[in-house]
Amino acid sequence: MRSKLSSTGIILVLIFSLLLVSSYPINFVSAQSSYHDPVEITGDEGFLTSDIVVGGNGTPENPYIIANWIINATGSWVGISIKNTRAYFVIRNVTIYGSNYGVYLENVSNFIIENSRIFNIQDDGIETQESSNGRITGNTIYNASVGIKFTDWDGVIHSPNTNITVDNNHIY
Numbered sequence: 001m002r003s004k005l006s007s008t009g010i011i012l013v014l015i016f017s018l019l020l021v022s023s024y025p026i027n028f029v030s031a032q033s034s035y036h037d038p039v040e041i042t043g044d045e046g047f048l049t050s051d052i053v054v055g056g057n058g059t060p061e062n063p064y065i066i067a068n069w070i071i072n073a074t075g076s077w078v079g080i081s082i083k084n085t086r087a088y089f090v091i092r093n094v095t096i097y098g099s100n101y102g103v104y105l106e107n108v109s110n111f112i113i114e115n116s117r118i119f120n121i122q123d124d125g126i127e128t129q130e131s132s133n134g135r136i137t138g139n140t141i142y143n144a145s146v147g148i149k150f151t152d153w154d155g156v157i158h159s160p161n162t163n164i165t166v167d168n169n170h171i172y
């Protein structure tokens with residue numbers, strides 16, 4: 001009888017622990033993540049000089065990779081800003097917090113933002129302006145005024161952003 005009670009108690013503790021853990025947001029940051037300051041990349045050549053890029057050459061087969069960073073952008077206007085590019089790039093497994101904007105893309109093409117966590121943002125978690133050919137997927141955005149926003153240069157939300165797929169994001 002004592003053995004059944006002990007087994008039942010252990011099972012109940014395990015179930016309670018799983019329920020408790022599953023109620024917290026998933027942290028996409030890998031064990032290899034490192035801290036980085038906020039970054040601004042302008043033009044395709046900006047990928048070549050930025051130490052936030054960890055691989056790739058900007059082609060469709062081998063896009064520039066920005067991955068596994070933790071960016072404390074407290075006091076900054078943005079965590080990652082990329083402007084005026086046509087090179088292919090991926091932002092993956094990045095955590096950004098504390099800025100006005102998490103990721104800001106202006107006049108860019110050929111991008112993927114995936115499996116990242118953006119939180120404690122004053123304005124937009126992710127904003128694209130006049131951008132195209134992208135995918136925003138699998139991200140968790142919370143405690144931001146707007147999760148994902150598409151605008152033109154006048155700030156109008158109906159925007160000429162084209163061919164951007166948004167799927168499987170969690171915004172709360």
